[in-house]
Amino acid sequence: MLKQEIRKKLMEVVGPSWFLDKPHELVAYSYDATPMYQKMPDAVVLPETTEQVSKVMKIAAEYQIKVIPRGAATNLSGGTVPVEGGLVIGLNRMNKLLEIDQENLTATVQPGFVTADLHQAVEKLGLFYPPDPGSMKTSTLGGNIAEGAGGLRGLKYGVTKDYVIALEAVLPNGEIIHTGGKLAKDVAGYDLTKLLIGSEGTLAIITEATLKLLPLPETKKAVVAMFKSMTDAAKAVSKIIANRRIPVTLEFMDQGTIRVVEDYAKIGLPVEAVAILLMEQDGTPEQVNKDISIMAQTCKDEHAFEVKIAKDEAEGEQLMLARRTALTALARLKPTTILEDATVPRSEIANLVDHINKTAKKNNIQICTFGHAGDGNLHPTCLTDSRDKDEMERVEKAFDEIYEKTIELGGTITGEHGVGIAKAGYLEWKIGKEGIMLMKGIKKAFDPENLLNPGKLFTETTRPRRVIQK
């Protein structure tokens, strides 16, 4: 428990009902959506304004209390688990949509505003905020920005980092900074906006964000293609892009996933398929129809044994259901579901999937893979049981091998989930000792006393590599 003096000061700032430190309240802030990480904070505050966040941070700095900023805690890297205890700042009460600027095509939000609610609000006005992470109905925009969240539409429209143009944030000393603006061009010094995106709450606490909007595409259409070989499916993906078609989504499921999904949802997926591609295109009706028919033809040329084009948006939704059901179905099979996000250049997808399957077999564990084929972001998902110590060791070993291969193929250890604690041991594999030194230097410039989200990104114990990189 924090000292009485500190508790009193924090209560004065946020009000007694928004200061939490009863045992059950601490348990409720001890986890996020990452399996197997849990640690209790010493207290939780739920501030309502930037000023309150700043005051809380100043108190924390004065008493050297660690601070963990938290949105909806849907991240998959342990990013909001208070591994060293400390004070959780929940930003869920700062949940207002402050402005939609139809002249500059921007939206300004508080960090606790929910992603899907922004979609709804702007789409009513014929505008579009493309980033759509899987947890968008729950996740907050502050969390999306701090984690550098991705989504299904990344291939054509980019990800969260491509839409944040201005931020307000509270520094570890409690000062408030403003970065960027409603500007398409801005080269005034270092790009602090981009630096804070994906910084995982280790540099500053985001208290307001201005996001870029696009005009809402007129229509969209879906097409599904089934393949008997992974290589054919991967070739189709490369050919579609080489044909100068950029679909809005280009999703992929492997045979393991297909079978589990079909078993659970009974939506008529062919279980003999080794890979399924689910594609969507948006835009004007003419462009969409043209692109979809080229994409369908390309899949046929690459030996898809079945290609289905949706008649309308409703049927498209139905077809995409398979992909959206994937995690649901997988999560029901075993008590523990470990969702990873190895990412490679899209030309290497077939190689990586092949390696994942071989590795799973070798280590006698079950891994199903689905993901964003268009941008090379795969989600090898391990179905296991955290209580089985022996199996968990094999799972770890398998993922070491998978990440080794990912990097060898020019990929990265995480495409959209973040490093947090779950990937901290792998960060050096990706960026090297020099990269770590530089990042630590940046951390020190912002947070010399290491108060913000300690224990994330960096670790004393980098995982030993099993194979030396060429």
Next chain:
Amino acid sequence: MTNHPTISLGISEDDLLNCTQCGTCLPVCPTYKIQPNETANPRGRLALMKATQDGILQMSDIASSLDMCLGCRACEVACPSGVNYGHILEQAKEAISSNTNYSMPVKIIRKVFMDTLLPHPKRMKWVKGGLRIYQKSGLQKIVRKSGILKVMPWHMDTFESVLPDVGPMFLHLPSNVTPELKEHSKEKPLIAFFTGCIQDAMFHETNRNTMKLLKASGYPVVVPDGQTCCGAIHAHAGEMDKAKKLAKKNIEMLERVKADYLVNNQGGCGAMMKEYDKLLEHDPQWAERAKEFVKKVKDINEILALVDELPDFKPIHEVITYQDSCHLLNVQGVKVQPRQLIHSIPGVQFEEMVSAGTCCGSAGTYNITHHEHSMEILDAKMLDVQATNATTVVTANPGCLLQMRIGIKRAGLEGKVRAVHIVDLLAEALKEDVKIN
């Protein structure tokens, strides 16, 4: 964290581990909407139950968080991992209630309601009789003028003001399978009608209207003796043994009467009865019988939606919206049928409400036990009602109906908007009145 010995909640570890903490349940949780605090959402509540099971927390630590839950079970529908939240919550509440020494007034109320009144249809009739005397004798007027209700506990003034006008006391519905009915049931499934304890005491007219609709739709109907309270209030309060006793009585009742369906008009009771199989799954003598029973339980909306040809309806020229009953929607999965039925009345302009599927805050006795939270949820709901411009709000459960009436009063919409049970709306639209006994 204390080092006192903790008592396990008795929930299976697998059930608790099913929750992957993904947070998909957060946006559908009504209590999280009014209190953006992790202890006020299903993910948090499951984590608390797990921590108690693991001995990190004590039952007394988590009781307030669990009590705040409405039990609407919208989270179960949203959950990608299929967590049986309702079942887990009931188990936890059972463990907590059996280890809690309630204060004397609470003890008395629990005893009077759950033991003395609800399971006894005859006693419930006397409650109704008393209410009728209160309403008709002029006593109600005197009491209202006296201001005494304002100082009564449990917000009695709120509830008193929306009590339905209860009907005359001795109105009997046919209770035996007559030879006529038997003959009739050769062509059409025989329906046993489940009156519900509170429903029959307070909304007797709705029960009569249900029978009328069933009859007008060509079904042979019987109201068997020996039926009792469904046990939902007991189960939600953690009194599982009492709930099981009541379940067994109802199963025996349906076995005796040999009807094809057991039809009810209360989303909450129907949901409870449809889960008798889960309730009795570990009782070898009853598990199979409960399964058979469950197959026959139908909500009135489900039965009417099965009818080839509904009775003729005269037009009702109104804007109408529908508030789902949580347990009808989330547990029984009945969503389209009531909407279709409302649509089948000519002249109706149906407007879907934004939050139709979200709990209104009634939630059994929640609006008594957590009055302020309940009213906060309700006031938000009323804004959505007003946005539809509806003059009639239709519900399918007595608790929701009373709550909507309280909401209409609080929003100052009395005289402009009414709340009715779907059965009463359909009966109002019947072209020809139907005689039942």
